[in-house]
Amino acid sequence: MRRWSWLSLDLRELWSHRELLYFLTWREIRIRYAQTILGAMWAVLQPLLNTIVFTIFFGQLAGIPSDGLPYPIWSYCGLLPWMYFAQSLHMATNSLVANQNLITKVYFPRILVPMSGVFVPLADMAFGLLVLIGMMVRYSIAPGTALIYAPLFLLLALSLALAVGLWLSALNAMYRDVRHTLPFLVQFWMFVSPVVYPASQVPLSKIVWGVELPLRGLYGLNPMVGVIEGFRWAVLGTGLGPGIALWTSVATTLLLLIGGSLYFHRTERTLADTI
Amino acid sequence: MSESVIQVEGVSKIYHIGARLRRFPSLRDRIMEGLAAPLNHLRRFASGRDNREDDDTVLWALKDVSFEVRRGEVLGLIGMNGAGKSTLLKVLSKITEPTGGRVRVRGRLASLLEIGTGFHPELTGRENIYLNGAILGMKRAEVARKFDEIVAFAEIERFVDTPVKRYSSGMYMRLAFSVAAHLDPEILLVDEVLAVGDSRFQKKCLGKMGDVQKTGRTIVFVSHNMSAVQALCGRALLLRAGRIALSGPSDSVVTAYLAESAGRARFERTGPFPKRVAIVAARVTSTDGSDAVVFRVFLRSDARRHCSLDLRILDIRGTPVGFASLGTFEPDQMVHVMPGENEVQFSLVVERLGVGDYLVSLDVTHPGVEYFDRVENCLSFSVARPPRDGAIRVLEQAWGYGAVQLSLRGAQVRRCQNEK
Numbered sequence: 268m269r270r271w272s273w274l275s276l277d278l279r280e281l282w283s284h285r286e287l288l289y290f291l292t293w294r295e296i297r298i299r300y301a302q303t304i305l306g307a308m309w310a311v312l313q314p315l316l317n318t319i320v321f322t323i324f325f326g327q328l329a330g331i332p333s334d335g336l337p338y339p340i341w342s343y344c345g346l347l348p349w350m351y352f353a354q355s356l357h358m359a360t361n362s363l364v365a366n367q368n369l370i371t372k373v374y375f376p377r378i379l380v381p382m383s384g385v386f387v388p389l390a391d392m393a394f395g396l397l398v399l400i401g402m403m404v405r406y407s408i409a410p411g412t413a414l415i416y417a418p419l420f421l422l423l424a425l426s427l428a429l430a431v432g433l434w435l436s437a438l439n440a441m442y443r444d445v446r447h448t449l450p451f452l453v454q455f456w457m458f459v460s461p462v463v464y465p466a467s468q469v470p471l472s473k474i475v476w477g478v479e480l481p482l483r484g485l486y487g488l489n490p491m492v493g494v495i496e497g498f499r500w501a502v503l504g505t506g507l508g509p510g511i512a513l514w515t516s517v518a519t520t521l522l523l524l525i526g527g528s529l530y531f532h533r534t535e536r537t538l539a540d541t542i
Numbered sequence: 543m544s545e546s547v548i549q550v551e552g553v554s555k556i557y558h559i560g561a562r563l564r565r566f567p568s569l570r571d572r573i574m575e576g577l578a579a580p581l582n583h584l585r586r587f588a589s590g591r592d593n594r595e596d597d598d599t600v601l602w603a604l605k606d607v608s609f610e611v612r613r614g615e616v617l618g619l620i621g622m623n624g625a626g627k628s629t630l631l632k633v634l635s636k637i638t639e640p641t642g643g644r645v646r647v648r649g650r651l652a653s654l655l656e657i658g659t660g661f662h663p664e665l666t667g668r669e670n671i672y673l674n675g676a677i678l679g680m681k682r683a684e685v686a687r688k689f690d691e692i693v694a695f696a697e698i699e700r701f702v703d704t705p706v707k708r709y710s711s712g713m714y715m716r717l718a719f720s721v722a723a724h725l726d727p728e729i730l731l732v733d734e735v736l737a738v739g740d741s742r743f744q745k746k747c748l749g750k751m752g753d754v755q756k757t758g759r760t761i762v763f764v765s766h767n768m769s770a771v772q773a774l775c776g777r778a779l780l781l782r783a784g785r786i787a788l789s790g791p792s793d794s795v796v797t798a799y800l801a802e803s804a805g806r807a808r809f810e811r812t813g814p815f816p817k818r819v820a821i822v823a824a825r826v827t828s829t830d831g832s833d834a835v836v837f838r839v840f841l842r843s844d845a846r847r848h849c850s851l852d853l854r855i856l857d858i859r860g861t862p863v864g865f866a867s868l869g870t871f872e873p874d875q876m877v878h879v880m881p882g883e884n885e886v887q888f889s890l891v892v893e894r895l896g897v898g899d900y901l902v903s904l905d906v907t908h909p910g911v912e913y914f915d916r917v918e919n920c921l922s923f924s925v926a927r928p929p930r931d932g933a934i935r936v937l938e939q940a941w942g943y944g945a946v947q948l949s950l951r952g953a954q955v956r957r958c959q960n961e962k
Contacts, residue, residue, distance in 0.1 A: 290676040294662055294669075301664040372655045373677055374636040536639040539632065540557065 359384030359432025433527030553643035618775035658718030898939030
């Protein structure tokens, strides 16, 4: 009973600080490309350059299949949610430490800080989507009605970034080791997500030491599998489409999010002392 | 009797200074600590004492603090550095949670532990006003309504759309204070933010605080500026080592604090000491009226020596104020020490120093030949003085004119005969 009362209290407090969330997000977007020559062009260049590299090495040299579509647009369509996720995770994880001066000087629900971290890269993604539209025109690919589901997959990516970001930002506030581990985590995570290869390449099962492992099922525990495959399915009409893997992704994300919120709530009370 | 809007009951706050010294404990450290913890518990249990208070890695920043603040009251918090004033404000403003006890606050509370929190140099004045307003808890509509007033108060009209990184530090401070000054909370917690800007602007700020007070807001005010505390606060709390040492009308608490901080300022050193002449202890025994501060310094020497004893005096912000010496300027004032411990007593004339706190560093030298010993910022004294009869005000360090009151002499006024 008490648990739920603090939850409703927290939510009410969050709601009353919604403008601060808006300003924290707006500040980061506003200064993101300050004093750069290319400005917001960077938001477009990063996934584009990655796409070129991936197309050359994974598409051409390694000959990885791309669900029967041209490799560039296929990989770009996966890179877009992936890069959004990676940037969000990065920003959310470092957000508390980056806003130390706020945390030690002013009271507000601390969860706003990692939350704004996952909202900021949405701006980059919006630019990236424009390029995606351009590429679809270029390759004459028309989306089907499934397109209306695309935002839901991005929402899932946002929730996942927030969930993991809550854990990592709170840990990072205490142990700066997290910051140094993050690049490896993100890199590893990319390779266990269907960014450069389709999920269908992962065998359904494999026998290891005489035990049959449901490999595809285990693979689906990574929520980014659901996000990327789902996004490609919605936009390009390829891949496995929403199935059991999607629901595993949603369930895993929710579990991580609830756990992350509880852990964050526990640490935020003395955050100003430990950070 | 108005209702109480802040209730503090038995609040304690513990810091584990062992962990605080290493500001960034790595995961490995924590794991090692975790592994060592059961062993330490066992050892403590075996030795028959399980008292966390005795643990020397634990610092009680606040210990069993209880008080109430009533609606419309202006409460001053005073005490030496490290007495727990800032920790108390942080606990009141929910920035950190107390280790024990309860805090109840009724009403919209805003805290100003520093000004300009969250200002970003790349953003313009206008953008920072909105951002800072949101951080301090103002609604966007509220900021919009007060926007012109904020800009006018800060006197930055022409630079509203300039990034604040191009501002002078004075403009930056004025803007930061101006946003804070237009906060409209029911309860305001303020920490030392008045010590900004030039003196004209400071006067404006004090005026603004007075206005806020007149509208019946509740204010809790931490300051080293005793005159401001006396002028603004009806009641004051004196904190000492995390406890409330005294509570009452601000005049009497301030007087007690100044007497105490002057009388108690003492310093004792634990070895190892330099071999030849060492400063082993020192104290400021009293503020001798308002004109002199009496020092007693204990020197340990290995032989009969002549040395000079120097005082370097800083104001409370660390700005050098002056240098005084027994021996450096007047060789016949040199201190003659005998083998063993020697007590040197002398007075420092402070009649030209402005009201405020000062820090003293001690040096023992053979002038121009060798350095025996030095101790940095080991003592502090306060200069407090009521305005003399008929005088309008006394010089205060915190006003930013400097700490020394200079004299003017030989003023003549003549009537001019039309020609200039």
